[in-house]
Amino acid sequence: MCGTCGCGEGQVQIDGKHHHGDAREIVLERDIMAKNDGYATANRQRFRDGGILALNLVSSPGSGKTFLLVKTIEMLGDMACSVIEGDQQTSHDADRIRATGAPAVQINTGKGCHLDAHMVGHAVDDLAPRSGSILFIENVGNLVCPAGFDLGEAHKVVVLSVTEGEDKPLKYPDMFAAADLALINKADLLPHLDVDMDRIVANARRINPKLDLIRISARTGEGMQDWLDWIRAAQSAMRPATAAE
Amino acid sequence: MHEMSLCENIRDIIQAQAAESGFVRVNRVWLEVGPLSCVEPEALRFGFDVVMRGSVAEGAALEIATPAAKAQCLACGQVAVVQHRYDPCPDCGAVEMQVTEGDALKISKLEVV
Numbered sequence: 001m002c003g004t005c006g007c008g009e010g011q012v013q014i015d016g017k018h019h020h021g022d023a024r025e026i027v028l029e030r031d032i033m034a035k036n037d038g039y040a041t042a043n044r045q046r047f048r049d050g051g052i053l054a055l056n057l058v059s060s061p062g063s064g065k066t067f068l069l070v071k072t073i074e075m076l077g078d079m080a081c082s083v084i085e086g087d088q089q090t091s092h093d094a095d096r097i098r099a100t101g102a103p104a105v106q107i108n109t110g111k112g113c114h115l116d117a118h119m120v121g122h123a124v125d126d127l128a129p130r131s132g133s134i135l136f137i138e139n140v141g142n143l144v145c146p147a148g149f150d151l152g153e154a155h156k157v158v159v160l161s162v163t164e165g166e167d168k169p170l171k172y173p174d175m176f177a178a179a180d181l182a183l184i185n186k187a188d189l190l191p192h193l194d195v196d197m198d199r200i201v202a203n204a205r206r207i208n209p210k211l212d213l214i215r216i217s218a219r220t221g222e223g224m225q226d227w228l229d230w231i232r233a234a235q236s237a238m239r240p241a242t243a244a245e
Numbered sequence: 246m247h248e249m250s251l252c253e254n255i256r257d258i259i260q261a262q263a264a265e266s267g268f269v270r271v272n273r274v275w276l277e278v279g280p281l282s283c284v285e286p287e288a289l290r291f292g293f294d295v296v297m298r299g300s301v302a303e304g305a306a307l308e309i310a311t312p313a314a315k316a317q318c319l320a321c322g323q324v325a326v327v328q329h330r331y332d333p334c335p336d337c338g339a340v341e342m343q344v345t346e347g348d349a350l351k352i353s354k355l356e357v358v
Contacts, residue, residue, distance in 0.1 A: 024268075024356070024357060025355065026262065026268075026354060026356075027354045028352045028353065028355060030258050030352060032255055033350055034255065034258075035255075035258075036254070039292075064263075145247040148247060168331050173329065177330055208340075210343075224314050
């Protein structure tokens with residue numbers, strides 16, 4: 001170690017002597033997410049050009065996302081849908097989606113804790129969603145990391161099951177801050193739980209005052225119509241951009 | 246552990262900058278990590294040392310600045326420094342605050358040779 005400045009071994013030496021003169025500062029001010037955001041921007045443009053509504057579904061593991069998606073696709077009927085499934089391992093979820101007749105691509109992230117925009121771009125290449133269709137991206141079950149990664153979606157939709165408790169939005173605020181809609185799922189279980197629905201709503205709004213919330217049960221169908229209406233409204237909101245081209 | 250993939254982004258940005266600016270070694274890296282940026286600084290430090298091995302930033306010191314986060318109260322309009330997304334307005338006590346600053350995640354500067 002240098003006795004003058006305390007800098008570590010392996011520093012530049014000139015004629016065998018430690019030398020400080022060449023050190024200089026470079027100001028970068030570079031966004032660390034720029035690479036992901038570049039891919040996300042390309043994905044978003046592609047979705048916009050094709051009139052494709054892309055929704056990024058995020059939640060903890062076990063919130064009921066896949067079952068909710070299966071029911072959603074069934075109820076959307078003739079509307080063209082496709083799905084990108086993200087999981088660390090297995091193709092179980094994509095298999096469940098394909099059973100509805102909707103095309104699905106499974107991304108296995110291995111050790112990865114989230115989908116990123118680059119993976120999604122390749123999945124879209126494989127899936128080739130139809131113009132005017134809806135693309136659901138079911139992210140890896142994880143209420144932390146997927147919040148930070150823009151995939152190019154129109155909206156993040158956070159799914160929270162009532163069994164997870166009222167304080168989840170406060171404990172995992174980033175996800176609720178990033179989402180435009182929260183689906184409070186498994187509402188049919190509320191009579192069996194000591195969970196206050198109003199407190200879930202209040203905690204979620206405290207994190208994100210603009211958040212839309214729908215109380216829903218994929219099992220009984222409660223709230224499903226409101227969710228479908230929300231999807232159709234989001235789709236209509238995209239159309240002016242498509243029509244202008 | 247998405248901090249690892251963020252460290253890979255940092256390494257890629259530094260390597261590209263090395264090619265552009267012609268430096269061979271990075272002594273110090275300054276990051277700005279907003280307190281509301283979904284990043285845990287300690288996890289970032291851990292990943293940084295591992296990921297930088299074999300790059301121009303191997304062994305570089307890491308300095309992490311965390312500038313204050315700010316939010317605007319939707320009730321009274323006051324802009325205040327906040328620690329968390331759920332902090333109430335210090336002026337009127339309302340809980341609906343819109344974050345305006347504090348989720349940045351960037352490389353501010355490098356000390357290079």
